[in-house]
Amino acid sequence: MMSGWLRSDGRKGIRNAIVVVYLVECAHHVARRIVDAAADPRVQLIGFPGCYPNDYALGMMKALTTHPNVGGVVLLSLGCESFNREALAANAQQNDRPVETVVIQEAGGTRKAIEAGIAAVARVRNLVDEQAVRVPLNISELVIGTICGGSDGTSGITGNPAVGRAFDTLIDAGAICIFEETGEMIGCEGHMAERAATPQIAEALVASVHKAERYYRAMGYGSFSPGNAEGGLTSQEEKSAGAYAKSGSRPIDGVILPAERAPGPGLYLLDVVPPGDPKFGFPNIVDNAEIGELIACGAHINLFVTGRGSVVGSAISPVVKICANPETFRRMEGDMDIDAGRILEGRATLDEVGKEIVALIEAVAQGQATRSEELGHQEFVLTYKSSAPSGPSCMPNAA
Amino acid sequence: MNPTAIRLSPLDNVAVCCRPIEAGERILVEERELVIDVAVPIGHKVAFVDLKKGDKVRKYGMPIGSVTVDAPAGSWVHLHNMKSDYLPAHMRDAAGDQA
Missing domain, CATH: 3.40.50.2300 (Response regulator)
Structure with missing residues (x-):
């Protein structure tokens, strides 16, 4: 317990x-x-x-x-x-x-x-x-976020869908799960809308991705780094399709904004892109800015899928590092909590790694240190952003 | 046996490499033999069928961009022969030029 x-x-x-x-x-x-x-x-x-x-x-x-x-x-x-x-x-x-x-x-x-x-x-x-x-703390009382960083062509095949399996299990147990980065959902909005719990949420999901596309177009860059390309990802929509796998398969219960708490159990998209014309620059300058927003939404633990090999942790809430690429895992094992690259080499299935992630969440919730905690990583980034109150259409109980 | 490269959806016209592949290596993907044109790293894509300029590249069963230069089956598929239909991708040197 x-x-x-x-x-x-x-x-x-x-x-x-x-x-x-x-x-x-x-x-x-x-x-x-x-x-x-x-x-x-x-x-x-x-x-x-x-x-x-x-x-x-x-x-x-x-x-x-x-x-x-x-x-x-x-x-x-x-x-x-x-x-x-x-x-x-x-x-x-x-x-x-x-x-x-x-x-x-x-x-x-x-x-x-x-x-x-x-x-x-x-x-x-x-x-x-x-x-x-x-x-006593029940799994249904946990808020779990997920993010991917240093993504490559393995992330979308191993680590991200394994997190998706873990999310399905957690949501079925009554937890709150949050996935993020509307800029990394570009190209996935139609599929997300089909998973929305209500038509209003479907509209909010599509609107949040269209806003992200407009915003990034104005900035001149997508949420796409040179390392993504070196790792075999070629386009924003390819990266998106892989990132989207983190959300699993359950219905999407709403869109929340940074520092806003989910109204009830289920699966939520965190809309990180500010409203209106770009004012203070990129929505989030680096992975830890997004991790900070997930934590501000109440996340107890964040699941971080990396292919190229991120080393970061975070202040306040532990980061669980899920390594998608078996070559990266062998090179950077000391930073990684989960070896999801085994899936690519036929040494584990998605379901097995999904179960491993859920078991590790329970252990970390019970006090076990993650690799980034052991190593003393406590990164934190907070910069300027415009904010707007969330619309009623974003919430599941609206209308 | 563990595959060398896999197609993630039956709709896909590219396969993803599960390990690094040598230039000239012959691999089997779903019983189709592909001769790989250049060394391709893990996680990168190769053409499963002959891709023609203007074709949509499909992975996860979804369009992930358009072919810019014909790429025969077995070709490495990346920034040199396909591009996003949404936002431009950039590399480190290109980012420097634009700064």
């Missing part, structure tokens, strides 16, 4: 992290020194670099600092940046997270702010441990 940390909103965490949050790049160094001094993998660094305000970034940070895997929060502000530290602290407090704020200009500069931050982390960690309540 799994167990989790109970939070005031009823959700349960599989980790109990203390996040140290820099609210502008000017506070990044001080925050990093505080995290380094803690020398505790539970004390993790996240942040936002910009000085200008951004509703999306505030919404993301509110969701991340009250994620079920987060027990407590220390905010690091320079003092003059626009980020609304009071609103962020109040939100954490309302959600029963111990929170402290260190303002570098008020603390008296770098040295004093680092000292104050170290003391704040110690106090917050003590409170988090005093308040910790462990309760």
